[in-house]
Amino acid sequence: MTLWAREFRGFYRQPARVGAGLATPLIFWVALGSGFGSSLRTQSGGGYMEFFFPGAVALVVLFASIFSNISIIEDRREGFLLSVLVAPVSRSAMALGKILGATTIGAVQGLFFLPLIPLLGLPLNAMGLPEAGALVLAMAFGLTGLGFFFAWRLNSIQGFHSIMNVVLMPMWLLAGSLFPIDGASLWMSWLMRLNPLFYGVTGLRRALSPTPVTSGPDQATCWVVLLAFCAATFGIAVWEASRRSPENAS
Amino acid sequence: MSAPAVEVRDLTFRYGDRVALNGVSFAVGQGEIFGLLGPNGGGKTTLFRILSTLLSPAAGQARIFGLDVSAEPLEVRRRIGVVFQNQSLDRRLSVQENLECQGRLYGLTGAALKDRIGDALARTKLTDRRGDKVDTLSGGLRRRVELAKGLLHQPQLLLLDEPSTGVDPAVRLDFWEHLQRLRSESGATILLTTHLLEEADKCDRLAILDRGSIVATGTPAELKEGIGGDVITLTAPDLEAVRESLAARLGVSGQVVDGAVRFEHPRGAEAVAGLMHALPTSVQSISVAKPTLEDVFIAATGRSFGEDEAPAA
Structure with a gap:
């Protein structure tokens, strides 16, 4: 997949992006985790750093998805996108190449984060790592698909950023990343249940934790919702890219 | 084929x-x-x-x-x-x-x-x-x-x-x-x-x-051949008057485009002398030219080629 390779190469030619993509969640995690850690205790008795970890991984993936999709807007501006659109490649293959490229970047970054758990002396369920990896991949795919959809519709990077702030950041905040669903008010807990990312973060937490996680939906539900999310976002991404609308032709 | x-x-x-x-x-x-x-x-x-x-x-x-x-x-x-x-x-x-x-x-x-x-x-x-x-x-x-x-x-x-x-x-x-x-x-x-x-x-x-x-x-x-000969262009202070007298005296239907009256004639050069007599003395200039694609456009649309164009960006 040419587009996959291009995405990847473009990314690693920008070391600042690699660094920032990893550093921001790390700063979030350490600052928020240790800051809240002293004042909050989770019911399971684990430290807040431990609780917050899956949320931090989700944030890495989220950032990667946002930044990768900005390249769609840049490609459109530079005219490169048009020459891809007239190539004999179906729009679904094109969207898949682009999304997989961004997914790989997001997932690799997310996976880089995982070894930090033992390094910081936090408890880890090593047996859960493969599942955790798969969950990270699925989250990356779903979020990238969503980002693709928005990036395709918008023609300015500023507009894309504001959409990201209004849609993706709240999604992350309400994913059980910062606080458990048990402590949330009723309406908040419903919002969280409607949020696909909530199932990803919960699934990831359960996969990584050495002690059973009882809060939130069970693991099978997490997987089903997350995969449905992937399918749905990929669907809307392809649908959006396939429309032969005037906006798609410029 | x-x-x-x-x-x-x-x-x-x-x-x-x-x-x-x-x-x-x-x-x-x-x-x-x-x-x-x-x-x-x-x-x-x-x-x-x-x-x-x-x-x-x-x-x-x-x-x-x-x-x-x-x-x-x-x-x-x-x-x-x-x-x-x-x-x-x-x-x-x-x-x-x-x-x-x-x-x-x-x-x-x-x-x-x-x-x-x-x-x-x-x-x-x-x-x-x-x-x-x-x-x-x-x-x-x-x-x-x-x-x-x-x-x-x-x-x-x-x-x-x-x-x-x-x-x-x-x-x-x-x-x-x-x-x-x-x-x-x-x-x-x-x-x-x-x-x-x-x-x-x-x-x-x-x-x-x-x-x-x-x-x-x-x-x-x-x-260009479809134009029918040469293109004659006249300029004058009152273009509408020139166009009317062309129609009345010579039976020619001219178009006012781009600050001039223009019409086609099979033998432009020969027609010029006749025009000088037939038209009001207010005519400032008469020119005869072989048709260009611009003339083709004008003949087909009644407008000059650049007229619709947005100001240069």
Whole structure:
């Protein structure tokens, strides 16, 4: 997949992006985790750093998805996108190449984060790592698909950023990343249940934790919702890219 | 002879309420250099986008080598090479890398890809520039890289949108030489859009597109002959009066365009003497000229070519 390779190469030619993509969640995690850690205790008795970890991984993936999709807007501006659109490649293959490229970047970054758990002396369920990896991949795919959809519709990077702030950041905040669903008010807990990312973060937490996680939906539900999310976002991404609308032709 | 390279029938397209194309029909034979001439906003770019499968027509049909652009976009895309008005190169990559990326999109790999790149570079005389970053190339060289990119998969039909926009005359001339050589060497069909009359003059055949409709088709020579002789242009303080007296005394129907009264006459030079007597003395100048494509446009639309144009951006 040419587009996959291009995405990847473009990314690693920008070391600042690699660094920032990893550093921001790390700063979030350490600052928020240790800051809240002293004042909050989770019911399971684990430290807040431990609780917050899956949320931090989700944030890495989220950032990667946002930044990768900005390249769609840049490609459109530079005219490169048009020459891809007239190539004999179906729009679904094109969207898949682009999304997989961004997914790989997001997932690799997310996976880089995982070894930090033992390094910081936090408890880890090593047996859960493969599942955790798969969950990270699925989250990356779903979020990238969503980002693709928005990036395709918008023609300015500023507009894309504001959409990201209004849609993706709240999604992350309400994913059980910062606080458990048990402590949330009723309406908040419903919002969280409607949020696909909530199932990803919960699934990831359960996969990584050495002690059973009882809060939130069970693991099978997490997987089903997350995969449905992937399918749905990929669907809307392809649908959006396939429309032969005037906006798609410029 | 197989299907025409391009066949467009009753093509219509709207942007919301605005009609961009209104029942456009024409055909381009294989091996022709065909020009779509029209003022900006005339519908050229819309037509170009439909032919390059980026837009679907609201009504009517567009076929490329017999293939419907709406029904079989992938098959059509395999046969066309598209060179856009704006640059479509990745400026951070070298010429070679840009072509490699393009080639893979067309399913070319390994040795075949290498051969094609070598061939496209040779055709556009860019071989010694293959390692250069696009960023460092001049505007003219970039246009040639665009052309090489469009030629890479050896398309049977090359579509060019305003190839001369933003390009200085020397580059334009050079680019045309490349196009003509390409046509004679590989027999490819070339369709281009332009708003430059001198560029349209170089095409084998033309369709003049104005306000979404085709107002004339033919070779540049045929179109000019269609005018009927010479074009006579009169200037005067009161153009309307001149036009009326032309109609009353000589039975000629003139048009007021661009600050002058103009009409066609089979033998312009001979007519001038008669005009001097017949017309009011207020006439300031009379000129006789062989018709140009601009005259063709005026005769067909009653407006001068530049009249609709938006102020230069």
